[in-house]
Amino acid sequence: VDTVVDECDRWLAGLAVMSDYSDHQLLELLDHATEWLEGLHHQEVLAGTLLGAEPGTGGALALAALRAGRGEGLDDAETIRRSPAVLALLPPAVGVPQRLPPAPAPDVGTAAPSTAIGPRERLRLRSRWVQELGARVAAELGRRLETRAALADADEVRSLRYEELRRAVQSRSAPGPLHARQREARAAACSPPLPAEFRLTTEGAVVPAARPGARPAGGVGAGGGRGTGPVTHLAGHPKPGDVLVVRDLQPGLAAWLPGLAGLVAETGGTLSHMAILAREYGVPTVVAAHDALRRFPVGTPLLVDGSTGELTVLQGEEEP
Secondary structure: OOOHHHHHHHHHHHOOOOHHOOOHHHHHHHHHHHHHHHHHHHHHHHHHHHHOOOOOOOHHHHHHHHHHHHOOOHHHHHHHOOOOOHHHHHHOOOOOOOOOOOOOOOOOOOOOOOOOOHHHHHHHHHHHHHHHHHHHHHHHHHHHHHHOOOOOOOHHHHHOHHHHHHHHHOOOOOOOOOOOHHHHHHHHHHHOOOOOOOOOOOOEEEEEOOOOOOOOOOOEEEEOOOEEEEEEEHHHOOOOOOOOEOOOOOOOHHOOOOOOOOEOOOOOOOOHHHHHHHHOOOOOOOEOOOOOHHHHHOOOOOEEEEEOOOOOOOOOOOOO
């Protein structure tokens, strides 16, 4: 693992700025990034299978770097430049402005986890850096294609498949009108989301369904002990002592973990990045809790048992 990590770091450190590369070199860089991602993911699987528990996560390292950057008054771009570890708090995206989450307060009543990370987390962090490189290459190619009128807008590069992007750069023309794909993407973004876990009835209707192995009224315990508190959703700006109920375990959730009384997710697994980080912070965590956002509205007093996966409303009745 050390050899792979060192080689990856040397490769990344030797890269120039995007504008210094020709189109052909950018395509080669994208190919190399894909190869590196495949290799890093393979090594990560091996590390997770063969090695034992690790001392910390990249998320903990990212939060420490975020706190330091905020303490120095750095903006998001400078914080990322100085401490790329904070990218663990952001999902990879092409051509989207990077906005880091707020840094958690240092005095929220829970000890910060170790920022020493093991082999698997070191590999996972490099994977995120290589993803970021690929996203920046694609964004640069999108800008160049817009300049040449091959794309109506640089953001259309997000609608291109990998081979389509290659052909567009080589032929200096787009694969055809992308309006239909963009309309479909907008329609999907604006349509009501599907339940995190669902099945189709005989009439073709979508209904929520529990994951096999999950408790009927709860989910799958991901550790962290037991905790109680009022339910909040992300739109409510979680506070220490709240039970945060979310649809999925996004990277940016790390900023809200310290001090939470519980974390409940409709999706995710016990070995997901955020579930591991939540355990480091001692936050009781339950994943695969189907339809949790609807069943547990804001303000619901909820007991979260990270050992058994039980979710218990302490007062009143759950919504039917």
